[in-house]
Amino acid sequence: MNETVGIIVYTKPNCQPCRMTKLNLDKQGISYTVVDLTETPAALTYVQDELGYSSAPIVVIDDHNHWAGFRPDLIAKIGH
Template sequence: MTDAASFTMYTTPWCGYCKRLKSQLDREGIGYQIVDIEQVPEAVEIVEKVNGGNQTVPTLVYADGSAQTNPSLMAVKEKLAELAG
């Protein structure tokens, strides 16, 4: 789809859901930026704000400021299509 970062994925190295989504995105050629919330303390605040105080990953934040928590590949593709408009 694109090799530029289309969104930021907040993640942890041990998150199985994150690994699965990364694999699916890579296979589809969808670009994204990774932020490990265990390595970037300020990222924890972003994730908690989006998830009602919880540190739930993967959390994806898009250029329009919207977010998705543990989305399916289809949900990500739909959001990217919406943003491409």
Template sequence: MTSTPEIIMYTTPWCGFCRRLKSQLAREGVELTEVDIEQDPTAAETVMRLNGGNQTVPTVVFPDGTAMTNPPAAKILEKIAGN
């Protein structure tokens, strides 16, 4: 399963939840763009806006503009399948 257009996952290098989610989605064939909020101040602002001022990762943003914070892989798979 390949997602098109782009899914963005905001992360940090030290986030274990981010690494696990990225690995689970890769096993399912889900393509995404990973953005490190510690390296990109604009991305950090986006994450804070989506999470009530908190820099909570992983935050996943879908092409339709909706977002999920620290979601299980199954919820992302449901979303991109249209369920």
């Protein structure tokens, strides 16, 4: 199991890229926390206003390392 902590995956219901991102993280053995953007208005404001994203999923590793969309290439980098 990778020791990376603090990864947050911002998702929304019925989001195929969100599901694929979580499955890929699970496959890599990477721990993460899921935040549903439809249930957490402050999180939605954060990813839109602070990070500048408008589509889910948004994966946040730290303040300088984050992305939107299903990115297996970037997920693979976390696992190494």
